[in-house]
Amino acid sequence: MKKIVTIIGARPQFIKASVVSKAIQETAGLTEVLVHTGQHFDANMSDVFFDQLAIPRPDYQLNINSGSHGDMTGRMLIEIEKVLLKEQPDWVLVYGDTNSTLAGALAAAKLHIPVAHVEAGLRSFNMQMPEEINRILTDQISSVLFCPTDSAMANLEREGFNDKPIQVLQVGDVMQDSAEFFAQQATQPQGFELDEGFILATLHRAENTDNPERLAAIVTALNHLHQHVAPVVLPLHPRTRNVIAAQGLTLDVHLIEPVGYLEMIWLLQRTGLVLTDSGGVQKEAFFFGRACVTMRDQTEWVELIEVGANELVGADTQAIIKAATRNLGRSVQDENELYGGGVAAKRIAEFLASKSK
Template identity: 55%
Template structure:
């Protein structure tokens, strides 16, 4: 069996590391990795392949940040060429990026079976490009690997039980597999990180493309940092926006420690040692939970509803007072992280088994 796997963004590298390692140990399966280039600088891409022992992609398309339509279209053109040359049994995609959508559309047009890892997630906000990518990819997939009961329920509510050509499986979350496997290899990076700090990331377009929202977030973070320093690996998109809006941002936000993007093993160290997490990322919400840390999410909604329902994650609108008040509240919460929301860390094995038995 031959699988073409399409990846392009940091979370996808982490997820692919789990399944690629399992595939390598199976003589009946061959995997061809395509890296679209969606995340392209060394710290956003290359370091992941090195430190996580992911096989280097056979194909790197070098398609970088552009408008959504242009990026997705160029990815489709190049992915189609590779797929026609490789003639796989499956195309496998992860998550909700433009790379995911491009791979799904190519699979559909070429009538190649499509597998979607992290299927069924919904924020119910169609203004998010990721939401549209999820919905379309799920509709085109032959086999849908869902991490949670909520994801299964979403697909049921959308009528997926009526599609005889689709199979839906609950696998647990493949990011949990990665966290368990790589946590023993955490790396403390060579920075003067304070003993007490809050880990933060900001990158989502709905926050970075709105100047008022972006400055509100950083003003709030600077206030929170009075009590516990904010450690913030700076996404290239966010950095470029700050350089225009606040050229002296490093000197202005004195309670924020700005870092270059970190490798996964360095992020694991931060998760293990931080007080709590502030983010607008989807994946980091779960990783905070995996490492028994509370999370404040800079969004009105989340795909990971079980984290909110069980008290591990607090959502916030982008108002300075609300962000700071909820951050202070989190510091006083003593939460029990004993619940098993995302499976048992064996998602990768189950995914490969179902692909082989389809």
């Protein structure tokens, strides 16, 4: 029996782990130990995902949150190392590009435990983003890289991974697995009464929220769209809410509390447009056939730009307004199975079961 220690800590990782943990449970010869770093600790950002998605309750809850990147990553590294020394796993499985990802990978690599990185090979080519640093370093110290797309594979080839003792595999994107699996369980957010066709917005990326000029430009655009184009629905992260208040800005949109994944799917199924600075939400929009406008200067999901499903507008007020108005109500189609067709989790579990240390 091969033991996998899975490290998660943030909303996108809960969603990815929901389907991969299910695949691990269904694959002979595998057992999983789940470690939650606590990076997202608010009940609406964490507990609700375990409840809704039937993710096994964490075997270890580290409760590490609130602090600088270095402080959080360092504390996670210390505590994850203790878990790994106790559990002695065959694999450490990490997801995406958070501080939890890097801490888990680094703790394992220092102990010579093989690391499997789900969602490997993504690049924004913006080293000002902490996520970019996390994903590059994690790829470098992993033993196997599970890539979601052709472009991710190409990124790693350009970086010389073909000549490194690291296995690079394209398995598809586990986020598509999740979207398809949970689509029939979508749940209406409590008290939500708007008709279909609203603009669904998310705003949390540090490059926007920590830059006063970018944040003010985005808030101005959201307010204009809400007043003149279509209702803007914004599930607002507590940190973003506090930053907006501290900057003296006012959001005149339809604010709701952060929603669970099943509520987010319900909103995606009914929105007329997704307007976001999130990485994962760009793909979620595509999975449900919705056009997306992304308020960032780069995106890791370049294939969505190439097929016209997504448009990059940065934090320019007029560019956001024009793109949102132009794309509102436009549907998109997945004609080429860009993300693997919904079987990535099974491929990951089968690979881990087939390999030894």
